[in-house]
Amino acid sequence: MSSLETTLMFVKIAIVLMGLLLTVPIMLFVERRGSALMQNRLGPNRMGPFGLFQAACDVVKFIFKEDRAPGHVNKFYYTIAPWIAVIPAFMTFAVIPFAGSLQIDGVEAKFLIANLDVGVLYCFSIASLGVYGIIMAGWASNNKYSLLGSLRSSAQMISYELTLGLSIVGLMMVFQSVNLGEIAAAQGETLIQLGPISVPKWGVFIQPLGFILFLVSMFAETNRLPFDLPEGESELIAGYHLEYGSMRFALFMMAEFVNMAVASGLIATLFFGGWQLLPGMGFLVGQVENLGILPPGGWVQVLFQGLSFVIKVAFFMWFFVWVRWTLPRFRFDQLMNLGWKVLFPLGLVNVLVTGLLIYKGVL
Amino acid sequence: MLAQRKPGFLNRMYLIEVVRGLGITMKNFLFHKKVTLQFPEQRRDYSGRYRGQHYIKSVNGVENCTACMLCPTVCPAECIHIVAGEREDKEKYPVKFEIDSLRCCFCGMCEEACPKDAIKLSNIYEMSQKNRTVYEKDFLLEQRGNK
C-alpha cells in the first residue's frame, strides 16, 4: 500500500467517524425540538439561538454526571456492554460509500473505507453484533425489567433480520452484486426516459416492495418506535438501559443514533442511489465547475455526490424521528405476527417475483 | 352486541393510514400554533377570583384580623390555628396565626367567613418553597395580594 493510499484511508476514516459522531448531538437536538413541535410545544429553546446549544449542554451533563454502578450488577459485563453496543454501530459504516471515486496522482480513491465484495453481508453481520451489547446490559444489570427488555430485543432482532436479509435479495439479483460500492454505482443508470425527465435506476423503483420491507425491518433493527419494545417505558420502565446512568447511558443513546445513521445510509445506498446526484444537481455541478474555485478533475463532482448522500441520509434520519412521533408502539405479539406472518412471506414472494421477472428479461 | 366491522384490505395494510398519519404530524409540526407558555417572561392571566397564596390584610400596619375564629371553624381541612390575645391598641388580636399549607385545600371558605375582611387568598400561584410548610403570622402579614 502506498503512502498516499494510507493517507487516504485515514482521511476517509476521519471523515466517517467525525460525521457519525456529529450526528449524535444533531439528532439530540432534532429529536427534542422535532418532537416538541409535532406536539405543538416549543421544546428546549433556552440554550443559544433556537436552543441549538441544548445538545452541547446535554453532552456536558452526561460527562459530569456521577458514574455510579448499582451494587447488584455484574461489574465486568455491565461495564463492557455499552461499548459492545456502540462499536459495531460505528464499524458498519465502513462499507457504505459516501461519494464516487476520484483520480489522485494515478491512484483511484474510492470514497468508502473498505471496498468489500461482501459489503451488504458484512453490514448485516456486524449490525447483528449490536444485540450482544443489549443482551449483556440486560443480563448484567440483574434487574428483571432490564432482562425482559433484552430478551425482547434479541427475539425482535433475530426475527427481523430474516426479513431484512430477504428484502434485499431481489436487489442483489438485479444488480448482480453485494458490493455496496458497485450497487451505488449501478444506480446511476437511467431506468425509463419520460420525455425530459429521466427516472434513474434507483432500488426503490425496481424493488418497491423490497424497499418497504427493508424500511420496516430497519426500524425494528434499530429499536426505534414503533418497534422500541426493548425500552417500552410503559411496561419495562426503560428496558435494558434501566440501570445505566451518565456516560454509559449516553453510549447506548449514541449507539441508537449511529445505528439510525447506518440504517439511513443503507437505505440511501441500496434504494436511493447512494452518492448518485439528486435530480437537478448535475446542472449545479456544471455551474460550480465553470466558476473554477476548485481544482479540476472531478472534485466538484465528488463534493456534490457527498452532499447528495448527506441529504439523503439526513432525510431518512428525519424520517426516523417523524415516524417515532406518529405511530404508537406495537404490542409484542403484534410485532412477532408482523415479522413472521406478514413481512417474512412477503420477502419470499418478492424474491420469487424478482426471479421470474429477471428470467423473463424484464429487469 | 357489538357490531363487528372488518376494515377493508387497504385499511388493513396500514400503509396508507401510516402515510396519512405522517401527514398529520407534519401538519402539526409546521402549521399549528404552539401552546407553550414561556413561564417567567410570559404569564397566564388568572381570573380575579383565583384562590392562591393567603395573606392577612392590614390597614396602617394593624392587621384586620380580630381572632374571631370563624375561619378555623369553617375550614374543612382544619388547617388554621389561631391563638387570641389582647394588646394596647387592639382589644383582640391573633397572637399566633398559622396556616398549614400542606393541609390547606384553597377552598376559600375562610375568606368568605371572615367578618373583618382580614384573611384573603391572593392571585399568587407561585408558592413552592424549600422548607416552609406552615405560614406564620409574620409571613401572612406581608401585603402581597391586591384583594
Place this chain on the structure above:
Amino acid sequence: MPKCLIDGKEVEFSPGENLVKVAKRAGVEIPVFCYHPGLSVVAQCRMCYVEVEKMPKLQTACSTMAAEGMVVKTQSEAVKKGRQGTMEFLLLNHPLDCPICDKAGECDLQDNSFGHGSANMRHSEERRTYVDVDMGPVIQKNMNRCIHCTRCIRFGDEVAGIHEMVAIKRGNNIDITTIDGKQLKTEYAGNYSDICPTGSLTLKDFRFKKRAWMLKKTETVCEGCSKGCNMEIQHEGNVVYRCVPRENLEINKHWMCDEGRFNYRYTQDESRIVDPTLRAPDGHKSAAWQDVVATLESKIRGGEVLFLLGTDLTNEELSAIREAASTLRTGIKIRTFGTLGVTKTSEDGSADNILKMKSKTSNLNGAEKLGLEPLAGDAKADTVIVFRGGRAALPRVEAKWSAGVGVFNREEASGFDSVLPGLAFTEKEGTVVNHAGIGQRISRAVRPKGTCKSVPEVLMSLLNTKSKAGQA
C-alpha cells in the same frame, strides 16, 4: 287544671304561672332578655311581646299570668312588628363586635336578633361608648354591649344576697355598674357572666381562650363541696376551658359558686403529679408503675397498716378500696378524712346560706352511708396509704412509710414516700351522694394526664403483685 290556648295549642297550667313558662310547655319559644326563671320579673326589655285576645295592646309574656280560656298569639303580625321594633331599639347602641366578643355563639342578643330582628338598621348616629370599671378578678365588664336588662342587679339582690350592681343615671346615659365602681365582692360572681344575655359581663378566666361553639360539653357534678351542684364541663382537645352550672331546681337551681366554677384548674395545673414517684435520697424520683406497686405491696405486708380514704372519692372507689383491703390482708384499718372539723354529715351545714357547704368534699354523706369511720386526730401507723380525689384536706400523717394514691400537687407529694397518681373528677366516672342524700353521677370529660391510673386499676395491680409474690 285550667287551660289556655297558645298559638292554637291547648295547654294546662297551674295558676300563677306566666306565659313564658306556659308557652315553653306548649313548645312555643318566646324570646326574652330580662326575664330569667330564677329571678324576679321586671318586664323591661319588652322582647317577650305576645298578643292576647281581648286586650287592646301587646302584652309582655313574662309579666302576664296565664288565665282560664286565654287565647295567646305569639306569631301574629303585630307581635312580629313589636319584637322587631324592640330589637331595633336594643341594637341602636350595641356595637358590632361579635368577632371579638366571647359571648358570640351563646348570646341571647345574637339569637334573638337573628330570629326576630331586621336585617337593616335606620340608625346612623354615633354609638355611645363607656369607660369600663374594673370588676375584680372574675368578671370583665364591657358596658358598650349592655342592653340594661338588669338581670345582674337582680341576681345580686335576690340570689347572691349582696347589693353591689346598680343602674346609675337614666335614659341614654344609663350605666350599669357597681356601687362607687368598687370591685365585686360576691363569691358567686361567675353567674353574672352566665345570666348576662350579651357579652357585657364575661369571665376573665375564659377571655379569648376559645369560642363558645367549639367547646364540647360534659354533664357532671361539682366536687367543690357536699352541695353537689350540677354543672357542665366545657372542654376541647383534652383541655377543660370552663365549667358552667346546670339547672337543677332541687339542688343549685341555676347557680354555682366561684370556688366550684374554677375548681377544675388544679386538674391541669403544672404542679400536679402525673407520673408515679418514689422517694430517693435527693427528693422524689419518677419510677415505673410496677416498681411503685411492688414497693407498696411489700410495705403493707406486715406491721400496722392504715388506709386513709378521702371523702372526695366516689362511692365506687370507696367500696373497691374497702373490698381490696380485706382481700390483701386482715387488720388493715380504714378511716376517712375530708374537711378539718367536719367529719360527719350531722356536723355539715350551709356555710353562707346560699349554696356553699361547710364540708369541702363531695362525698362525705356517701362515705358515711358506706359505713366508713372518720379519722380522729392524727394518722398514726407503721404504714399509711392515703387515697384522695384531689380536694380532701390532708391530715397530719405519722408513719414509717406513707404513700399517696390519687391527685396530689408537688408540695403535697413531698410528705409521702411514694405517690401513685390517680384521676381527677374531670377524668373519671362514678357516683357521689350530697349532703341531702341525693346520689348523682359524675362523668368523664377528658383523658387522664400522664400515666395517671384510676383507683380500681391500682388496686388490681396491687392484688396481682400480691398473688404473684405468694406463688413465688
